[in-house]
Amino acid sequence: MAVKNVALVAHDHKKQELTDWAKINIRYFENMNIYATGTTGRLMEEALGKKINRLLSGPLGGDQQIGAKIAEGKIDMLIFFWDPLEPMPHDPDIKALLRIAALWNIPVACNQASADYIIRSPLISELYDKPRPDFSGYTTRQV
Numbered sequence: 001m002a003v004k005n006v007a008l009v010a011h012d013h014k015k016q017e018l019t020d021w022a023k024i025n026i027r028y029f030e031n032m033n034i035y036a037t038g039t040t041g042r043l044m045e046e047a048l049g050k051k052i053n054r055l056l057s058g059p060l061g062g063d064q065q066i067g068a069k070i071a072e073g074k075i076d077m078l079i080f081f082w083d084p085l086e087p088m089p090h091d092p093d094i095k096a097l098l099r100i101a102a103l104w105n106i107p108v109a110c111n112q113a114s115a116d117y118i119i120r121s122p123l124i125s126e127l128y129d130k131p132r133p134d135f136s137g138y139t140t141r142q143v
């Protein structure tokens, strides 16, 4: 499964960093379908000059909407510049988003260095066929 659908999210103090990074890598995003939380999405539309699938702002449920799309297989990669220095009112949603991304084994970058590595990886290509995890044998704990 090649990466076609990307989610871009940044907390307020990280928005400039994500915007600058996205602009530098504008060609990478040319043919991508991009999802983003509300405010990040608006900034990305300006930075990349293309239509972004804008969801709700993070504190209003945007992280959860992105998590749901990851679970549905509609998002292949998450670039999430979260702020390690700022407490957030929607911290449980942020944790849930990172959990779902780990569960469904999608590439996640939480800072610029990781984002650079990911988008330059030869594995992010049409040729790479990453299967989705199979949880069909998974059963919840019995009570």
Ligand SMILES: O=C(CO)COP(=O)(O)O
Residues within 6 Å of the ligand: 009, 010, 011, 012, 036, 037, 038, 039, 040, 041, 056, 057, 058, 059, 062, 063, 094
């Ligand atoms: O809070 C966010 C992610 O947790 C991001 O939301 P905004 O893009 O609306 O600022």
